[in-house]
Amino acid sequence: MLPIPLIIVILIGLVIFASYFIVKQQTAAIIETFGKFTSIRHSGFHLKIPGVQRIAGRLSLKIQQLDVIIETKTLDDVFVKLKVSVQFKVIKDKVYDAFYKLDYPHDQITSYVFDVVRAEVPKMRLDDVFVKKDDIAIAVKSELNDAMMEYGYDIIKTLVTDIDPDAQVKAAMNRINAADREKTAAQYEGDAQRILIVERAKAEAESKRLQGQGIADQRREIARGLEESVEVLNRVGINSQEASALIVVTQHYDTLQSLGEQTNSNLILLPNSPQVGSNMLNDMVASFAASNQIGEAMKNTKKKE
Incomplete structure (x- = not known):
């Protein structure tokens, strides 16, 4: 048996x-005396009367979070689950x-969250x-x-x-979204093709314009060269008709020579005789003379009228 002094x-x-206790930071301790509320103690070192006073409970003063999941229906009859986090x-x-x-504060908060969400969401469509x-x-x-x-x-x-709608609704929304994106992509592709066609047409038109301008310049220079050739021949006593015949014959044989230089050419020039150039010139002169006669006749007719 232990000695009385030791006891x-x-x-x-x-x-x-049992007389002292410690309250942590951001915590409140509720003290009761014989079951009746006495005081609230905050963080620090505190004393109480053993057997008379007791710590009835402790409450955290920190911010807490409660996650509440609610299933409800929207205005367009779609069931959806919402997760609401309350701090x-x-x-x-x-x-x-x-x-x-x-x-039970958590149960009370959950009840209010259910009440509000199920009052608000049924007024809205799913997209809203x-x-x-x-x-x-x-x-x-x-x-x-x-x-x-x-x-x-x-x-x-x-x-x-x-916000988590029903699985079938999500699948339908994904299909709608995919269809919209495909439609947009098709529109962009169509616009690109149209722009490509327009630009190609513009380029072709510009090419034709430049080609025509080149042909016109080429013919202008040919005419200018022929004019100079005729002037040179006139200076040595050859008249214009003879000079024209000489030029036509010369160009005819130059053409034949250029064709002959093409080893893989299958072109056949008919008729092919020395008189071809002269006949061509005579036909041209006759055509010009007939044209002049027709023009003079039309002028005389207008004067009589």
């Missing part, structure tokens, strides 16, 4: 050990209300739920603030963090 020392030690904390000056007025999720969060926060302030809780923020 007294042990009892004193137990009393001293809240105990008001430091209302620890008494938070501890004694409400046993995605667009107006912030409005839903604001409505939840407003309702919770009014209700939970009485119990000593402050609602810091509410967020609609997830």
